[in-house]
Every structure is written in structure tokens, then in C-alpha cells.
Amino acid sequence: MKKKLTLASLEVGQEAVIESVGGEGALRRHFFDMGMTPGAEVTLVKRAPMGDPIEIEIRGYELTLRLEDAEKIEINGVHLSDHTHKSAERVKDIPHPGHGELGAAHFAEHRTKTKPAIPEGQPLSFALVGNQNCGKTTLFNQLTGSNQHVGNFPGVTVDKKDGTIRNHPEATVTDLPGIYSLSPYSNEEIVTRDFLLKSQPSGIINIIDATNLERNLLLTTQLLQLGIPMVIALNMMDELTKNGGAVLVNKLEDSLGVPVVPISAAKNEGIDELVAHALHVARFAEAPVPIDFCSPDESSNEAAVHRCVHTVEHVIEDHAKTAGLPVRFAASKLIEGDPLIDAVLKLGKNEKDLIKHAVVELEWETNLDREAAIADMSFSFIERLTAVTLIKPSESKEHERSNKIDKILTGKHTALLSFFAIMAFIFWMTFGVIGAFLSNCLEFLIGKLTALCDYGLTLYGINPVVHSLVIDGIFAGVGSVLSFLPTIVVLFFFLSILEDSGYMARVAFVMDKLLRRIGLSGRSFVPMLIGFGCSVPAIMASRTLSSDRDRRMTILLTPFMSCSAKLPIYAVFTMAFFPNHAVLVMVSLYFIGMVVGVLYALLLKVTGFKGEPVPFVMELPNYRLPSAKNVCQLMWEKAKDFLVKAFTIIFLASIVIWFLQTFDSRLNVVENSADSLLALIGSLIAPIFKPLGFGDWRVSTALITGFVAKESVVATLTVLLGGSSTSLELLFSQFTAYVFLIFTLIYTPCVAAIAAVKREMGAKWVPSVIVTQCAIAWLCAFLVKLIGTLLGVA
Secondary structure, three states: OOOOOEHHHOOOOEEEEEEEEOOOHHHHHHHHHOOOOOOOEEEEEEEOOOOOOEEEEEOOEEEEEOHHHHOOEEEEEEEEOOOOOOOOOOOOOOOOOOOHHHOHHHOHHHOEEOOOOOOOOOOEEEEEEEOOOOOHHHHHHHHHOOOOOOOOOOOOOOOOEEEEOOOOOOEEEEEOOOOOOOOOOOHHHHHHHHHHHHHOOOEEEEEEEHHHHHHHHHHHHHHHOOOOOEEEEEEOHHHHHHOOOEEOHHHHHHHHOOOEEEOEHHHOEOHHHHHHHHHHHHHOOEEOOOOOOOOOOOOOHHHHHHHHHHHHHHHHHHHHHHHOOOHHHHHHHHHHOOHHHHHHHOOOHHHHHHHHHHHHHHHHHHOOOHHHHHHHHHHHHHHHHHHHHEEOOOOOHHHHHHHHHHHHHOOOOOHHHHHHHHHHHHHHHHHHHHHHHHHHHHHHHHHHHHHHHHHHHHHHOOOHHHHHHHHHHHHHHHHHHHOOHHHHHHHHHHHHHHHHHOHHHHHHHHHHHHHHOOOOOHHHHHHHHHOOOOHHHHHHHHHHOOOHHHHHHHHHHHHHOOOHHHHHHHHHHHHHHOOOOHHHHHHHHHHHHHHHHHHHHHHHHHOOOOOOOOOOOEEOOOOOOOOHHHHHHHHHHHHHHHHHHHOOHHHHHHHHHHHHHHEOOOOOEOOOHHHOHHHHHHHHHHHHHHHHOOOOHHHHHHHHHOOOOOHHHHHHHHHHOOOOHHHHHHOOOHHHHHHHHHHHHHOOOOHHHHHHHHHHHOOOHHHHHHHHHHHHHHHHHHHHHHHHHHHOOO
16 A cells, blocks of 8 residues: 655655645644645745754745654645746725725624614723734734834734723723634633633724735634624735735625724834724624635535534524523534533533534535534635635745745754854853943943942031941942843843844744753743743743643743843853953853753653653744834833832842841941841851852852842842952852852742742742752752862862
């Protein structure tokens, strides 16, 4: 018997037709949601540098998957791909309906009122829903005037965000995580589905990427079944028309029965019209007209799907109404085998048997299983719809440019080299050139301001204790940290460019096979890369992983990636002890953090986290020039966060540390800080660090304050050393300073990061995370100390 061809056997540049999709569970359902249905054409675009995963083109966009998953997809009709992008003759001056009742979708034959009209001024709520990476957050910012972070990576939004529509205080809009269908595959998709089904918003704003119309419309067909008033925002129309494409908006609007508004969220075009339509359909409760997506042609598979859907609708109608679910939506999901809908409907045995019989009949007539039959019906409808409403563009300049860049950044022999070169350049610019120069300038200015205040207070003859509080406490503590603001901003500038350009997705593609060896997916690399900036958003970004196992492993490993809050510690110690090798020491710390993370991952893989990593199925967006607005926005947000932390947490910590080191247990001012309250507290835990070479009570005290914010370590040491970090030689040798850096690199992150761990994994994980990371930090520091002693450098 001849062996069946699979997608894994395709060569680069070959095209084939999907014959069947194997596998089971959520992954197979996800394949269908991404458009991998029987009959769809697929092209192998490239293989990762290590041969796995692969990148394919299907329905006009690029997607990645592993070879083991590609083996489950059988193909036929293999031939060399003709990569010419054909375009029909351009249609000029496409008419578009106006506002409100003027729109074709508002004519009487299209109108379905679900409830009485909402009076003017009464509260309205909207859900902003769309595929990943379609411009949702950009549109949310335009609608609300908000400044949410935008990135060119699938899954930037991992939680829902609320805002008020500009000039309409009665209307709130919720930006939901991107999803491909209402069959949840990952945790953030569950957030979106639950919000739509349980919160029942007044209206839905469904944002669609016009350059990827065919794939985006699958979610639209499912949203229409919910019966909630809806308007479609056809985003990126400027890109489509620029490349010779067009959408016949009137035809699309008439076919779907809801308003369709062409927009460009990035350029703020069409937003006012979109808001006008959204407010109208919500206020007048104009729900979409029920559409039968099945073809009436009895010779097609869709006729069998049609009969099955309507049979199931009749069986579950009363249960669906009781559960508050749209009947058509519930019927389709039951046929697919959705366990969540099955649990909500609470069907009896006889009803389940009737549904089972209808599904068996469907599978026999179509020669497809239940999931494939529903997916085939949906995409057949979409293909018929796009055939009459979409004029396909020629290959976009963005796509052409992306292919050229990818030959280097994802090339077999250049990908890893490019990644390490990019990261080395970022570290060099951050720590050795721009960041260091700006930090030195700011430190000089802070020093001058401190001296001026010191002179003024002395001239005024203020009380010596108050003088000490201001100069030795506040200025020394806050000022020592504030000077490193430019370094942190520069680091986030480069990280923002990586994310905004689309390179993050390529890094995940390149690194997947390496990460799989330690039990993770390539998608885990992005949260960990974000962790170099801040652990909190990195931990939240793990929600994009569909597997609880992968998500928890990623969260546990992310704190090993050195966050920007530790930069002040590194900078102070490298300037004090390694002035001629600062960049080398910095890079070694980042490298050691990653190595320890890898070793810990291997330990987790063979202990409490056995199993295979989540499948690597991810869309690869085109490279885009980073938006100056987005980059500046992220830099400002991080600068603001740092300044707020400096003038709240670190300000208060500096005062507390000054107080504890100035007074004894009887609140008398001490001559020697070794007799202070702080020395008493610090001496209790100092013996723990004595084997590491820094058993002084001042060091242990600084490490305690580091639990609140890592920047407080520098502030505390500066206060305790009389306002100058140049006295660090009193506490450390050059070698023990490096051992101290190793400990601060690895030990428990700040309170905010621990709170994020609690929120994502539950309170029971918090003690083990704190204890484990402190223990690993101590062991690593002790190992470095031991090796140094044996080599005679300690």
C-alpha cells in the first residue's frame, strides 16, 4: 500500500492540497480554526534553521507548526508553487453607506430588534473582538484615547481592558484578547468567550484585518450566531488598497446583514463613522439577521450539515434558552463536540442520543468527522463570500520585504548568529554607550543638586537630624537609584523595537527546537525575553500558552531572566569594582541567569512537569517599521513606572532605612550605625550570607529591602555607607562583589512579580517560588565562591 503524503514531506516552495487533518482534541480544532480544512491549498515557505518547526502559507497568511504536527495532515496534488499574486482589475470609487439608518444594513429587511431601544444617554457596553494581531489594541486606543501597549506579536493583549469611547461618556468598550474562533484553545481565548457569553454586551465591534479577510471571517460567522448587535471594522484598508486590492463593502455588508466600516486604526481613519454605526446598532438593539451558512446545493456536503444543525437546534432549543445561549451557536458547538457547551446545556440521555444519531448521519453523508464538517461548511461559505466581495491584491511590499529580511534573520546559517549579534548590540548600547553616558550625566546633575541642597541646609542651620534625613536618607537613597533611569529607558527602547517590528515572533520560530529540549515551546521564549525588561508583564504574557504545564514552567523560569530593576545594582557594582570590564561583567550575569534557568527547566522537566510542550502553532506577521508613537509610549510608561517607584517605594524605604540606622532601641541617636536598630535586625540573618563572603549586617539588610523593589538594594547600601556608593570596598572585595551580583541576579524578584505569580498560579505556589529561588541563588553564589577559592582568586 502506498504511503500517504503528509505536510511534513513537502519541500520548500512546493504546494499541495490538504486531504485530511488528523490528531485529536483542542489542537485539531485549532488547525481547523486557522483554515487548515480539507481542500485548502498550502505552501511550504521555509524550515527553521534546525529543520523544525516549519512555516507554511495558507489562505493568504503565514503559520508555523512542528513536523510532528505536520505529519498528522495528509496532502495530495503536490506541485511547485507559482508565487505570483494575481489581482483583478481595480475597482475605483467604491460607494459606501452612510451613518445610522442610511446604511444598507439598517434597512427594514435587515433589521432584527432583540429588545426595546435604549434611551439616549443610557449606559452602553461594547466588546472589541478580533483575531490576534489584527490591530485591536490600536483601535482601542483610538476609540478611548488610552495608551495601551501595542506590539507586532500574536497575543500582545492577554487580559481584558476597559475604556470609555471619546465624546461618549455613556459608552464603554472592552478590549478582549485576540482569538481565532469561539472554540477556546488557550487561556486568553477563554477570557474572550466567557465575556461574550456571560456579560452580554450591548454591542460587538468585530475588527477584521482586510489583508487577511478569509481567515478573519471565521470568527465573524461565529459572532453573528450570538445574536448580539454588531458592527464590523474593516481594518488596514489602506494596506490592501495600496497593493491593488479592494473590498466591495456594500456587498459584504449586505451579505452579512451588519454594518461594515472600512478603517485604518493606525492612521485614525474611519473611526468616527465606526462609532456612529456601533452606537446606533447598540442603542436600537439591531441584532444580526440569522444567516444559514450552508449551501442549498443538495450535491454538496453542506446540505447534510444543514440538516444536522437544524435537527440539533430543535432538540436543544428549550435548554439553550434556559442557559441564555443562542440556539444556532449552541447547536454548532455541540455538533463540534464542545464540552463546555455540553456542560452548560444539561441535556438528558434521550436528547444526547438524538444528537449523537444526527452527528453519525452527518459524518456518514459527508465522509468527514463532525469537526471537519462544520469547519468545511464555514470556510465554504467564506470562500463564496470573498469570491464576490474581495479583489485580491498583488504581493504587498511588506510581505516582499519580510521575505528578504527573513532570509537573514531566520536563515539556516545566519538566524542564531543574527539573534546573538542583535542582543549583543542592545547590551553594548545600553550598558556601554548611550545608557552609560546618559546615566553619568544624570548622576552628575543629581550630585550637583545634592551639594546645593546640602549647602542650603547648612547655611540655614537646620537641625542636624533633619539635615541627615534629607541628605543621607532621601537624596542618597532616591538619588542613587534615579541616576539609572536612562539605562532602563534605553533597554526598553530596544525591546520595544524588537516587539513592534515583528522580530519577536521570528525568535520564537528559531528557538522552538532548542526550547523543546528543556521541555518548553518556542512561544515560551517571548515571555522570557520580555522578562529582561520586567518580570510582571512577562509573567502575564505566559497566558498566550494554551497548556497549563507550559504556562507554569514559563512563569517559574521567567524570574531567572535578569529584569531591568536589577540594572542599578549591576551598574553600581561594576563601576566600583570592574570599571574596565563593565559590559563583560553585565553580559556574563545575563548569560548565567539564562544558564541557571535552563538547568532549572531540565530539573522541572524530569520531576513535577513531565510531559510534552504545547504545540507550536503561531501566525508570523509581516515585519513593520516600529511606530515612533508606540516606542515613545512604552519608554514613557517605563520611565513613569520607575519614577513613581523611586518617589514612593524607594523614597519610603530610604526614610525607613535612615531611621533604623540612626536610632537605637531606645530611640536615641547613635554615634555608630553598628549600634542601631537596623544592625540588630540585619545581624539576625547575616550569618546566612557569611559563607558567601558578605556576612556584614548592612548587606543582609539591603537584600531584605530588595524584596520590595530591587532598586532598593542600591538605595539601602548608599544610605548605610553615608551617602556614597564609593565606600563599597568596605563591605566587598572584587571577587565577593561578583558573588553578591550572582545572588542578586537569581534571588526572589520583587513583591509585584510575586503578586503576578500568585494571580497566575494561585497562592499555594508563592511560598515555594520564594524559597526555591532564594535557595538556588544561595547555592549558585556559594558554587562561584567555592570555584574562586579553589582557583585562588577569592
